[in-house]
Amino acid sequence: MGAFFPLRFDLLLDWFYPPRCRFCKEVILGQDDKCFCESCREKIRVVSHPLCSKCGQPFLDASGEDHLCGGCLIRPPSFLTARAWACYPREEIDMHPLRRIVQQFKYGGRVSLGRPLGRLMARGCYEFFCDLPLDCIVPVPLHPRRLRWRGFNQAVILGREVSRLWGVPMDPFILLRSRETPPQTQLPEGDRRKNVRGAFSLKTEKSVRGKRLLLVDDVYTSGATVKECSRTLIRAGAKAVSVLTLARTVS
Numbered sequence: 443m444g445a446f447f448p449l450r451f452d453l454l455l456d457w458f459y460p461p462r463c464r465f466c467k468e469v470i471l472g473q474d475d476k477c478f479c480e481s482c483r484e485k486i487r488v489v490s491h492p493l494c495s496k497c498g499q500p501f502l503d504a505s506g507e508d509h510l511c512g513g514c515l516i517r518p519p520s521f522l523t524a525r526a527w528a529c530y531p532r533e534e535i536d537m538h539p540l541r542r543i544v545q546q547f548k549y550g551g552r553v554s555l556g557r558p559l560g561r562l563m564a565r566g567c568y569e570f571f572c573d574l575p576l577d578c579i580v581p582v583p584l585h586p587r588r589l590r591w592r593g594f595n596q597a598v599i600l601g602r603e604v605s606r607l608w609g610v611p612m613d614p615f616i617l618l619r620s621r622e623t624p625p626q627t628q629l630p631e632g633d634r635r636k637n638v639r640g641a642f643s644l645k646t647e648k649s650v651r652g653k654r655l656l657l658v659d660d661v662y663t664s665g666a667t668v669k670e671c672s673r674t675l676i677r678a679g680a681k682a683v684s685v686l687t688l689a690r691t692v693s
């Protein structure tokens with residue numbers, strides 16, 4: 443009986459307040475992720491093979507196999523592998539539904555979007571990560587001043603959902619942002635790496651030594667931020683670092 447009542451209550455709530463698409467507000471009864479309607483989902487390209495076996499960048503030619511992209515061949519990142527749930531073209535950056543929903547979540551004060559978005563990335567990427575041993579989830583940190591201004595760290599909210607669904611503990615205090623940097627979105631590609639160099643530090647090196655960690659963030663653009671986080675963790679003795687983001691841009 444215990445399980446019966448919450449279940450009925452849930453259906454009753456759906457009847458009176460049917461879940462609506464977080465983007466266009468269309469009613470979306472009967473969808474288990476309850477985040478986007480069918481027509482908005484169609485505009486979102488879920489990352490699929492073939493992709494770069496390192497940074498997870500999807501390739502346009504759908505017939506080939508996974509291989510390393512040019513960027514990873516020239517400058518191999520220190521992380522083991524990176525995956526994102528979905529991607530959007532860099533040039534459509536301002537009108538794409540996924541990009542806009544991430545903006546609403548981060549800058550529009552719609553913190554409630556974090557849970558459904560976190561569920562989408564956790565479910566969508568589970569198959570890839572389920573065979574990879576992970577000791578701890580590490581959200582990409584914000585500088586304390588930006589955290590005070592925004593009121594929350596979007597990576598912590600997304601990471602909490604992944605942690606809950608995958609049963610991997612999360613520690614949001616391992617990695618610290620010790621230097622405040624201008625937002626990466628305002629910088630050209632080449633300056634992003636310089637901008638975040640040395641921006642991260644650790645609470646104690648002991649907390650990461652020998653651990654297999656999963657970095658979580660909202661969007662992978664140039665990858666400069668997660669690469670620098672990964673470098674910091676590996677230098678402190680982490681055994682392996684992987685990366686999971688909700689979205690990534692493709693050129």
Ligand SMILES: [Zn+2]
Nearest residue numbers: 463466479482
């Ligand atoms: Zn919609």
Ligand SMILES: [Zn+2]
Nearest residue numbers: 494497511514
């Ligand atoms: Zn790559």
